Amino acid sequence: MRKFWGRSIDPGLGEKYNSWTKRMLNKDGTFNIVKRGSELRLYDAYQYLSYVSVARLSLIVLGFYLLINLLFAILYLGAGVENLHGVDPNLPPFWNAFFFSVQTFTTVGYGILSPHGMLVNLIVTLESLLGWVGFAIITGVVYGRFSKPNVRILYSNNALITPVEGGKVLQFRLANKRNSMLMEMEVKVLLTVQDATYERHYYNLKLEQSSQHFFPLSWTVVHPISKESPLFNITPGQLEEQRAEVLVLVKGYDEAFGHHIHSRFSYRYDELLWNARFKKAYTVDETGEIVFSLLKLHETEPVKGELAE
Structure with missing residues (x-):
């Protein structure tokens, strides 16, 4: 028996377990779950x-x-x-x-x-x-x-495991695709893993900054991978073995609709880039205005040198 995140895993269930690859949360924010026994009244x-x-x-x-x-x-x-x-x-x-x-x-x-x-x-x-x-x-x-408010939050294609001074961080970016102003934004991030009996376990990931009063540009959400983090000393192979998935919940207030909005997203283990960081997504033109490009939200570059070791 092996120990992973404090859970026992039976290698004997490996073949059936490894054949199961569906994500828990789809890209459109819907859960990939079929309920049995419920009645439509x-x-x-x-x-x-x-x-x-x-x-x-x-x-x-x-x-x-x-x-x-x-x-x-x-x-x-x-x-x-x-x-x-x-x-x-x-x-x-x-x-x-x-x-x-x-x-x-x-x-x-x-x-x-x-x-x-x-x-x-x-x-x-x-x-x-x-x-x-x-x-x-x-x-x-x-x-x-x-x-009903129709939120259009754009998430970066990948979440990154980025080496920094003193350790590593998990980070991803998001931006508002509409011209409307979003305010009082909050984000919560969960890590979910699955053991060999298909049981799901959830871990809250603490963030450097979990809220923003204004959301005019992109927002880089950062989770420091400290000793208290469930991602501490975890390898890509272990994340794949446990079918790890990072679940994201974003909520805020849409000024145009006058309602609170919610958005859901997820990054599966194979959508995590290791030893990479985001490129800057905005520039300043000759008039001094900030030009933000949604197309650059997904752009990354590798981290080389001592930090990547």
């Missing part, structure tokens, strides 16, 4: 629609729209298409009933098709109610998605 639908992708939301809305009109078209057929005034004789009965349902559900009402008789009017009453409720829900979901 009716009152969870709004929350689900608020976070589902735009493509899937569009398909859900289209499917709901077609399904409702299909069901009511069948009801109108059962009640008798002859009870609908103004039907098109060139269309089959089903399509007359379907298009009448569309006009009723959307409250378009061109004035050509109209219901006649108690049964058909009762069906129209029910469909009109569902139309109001359905469009209210869809409008709320769409408004909620568009009004």
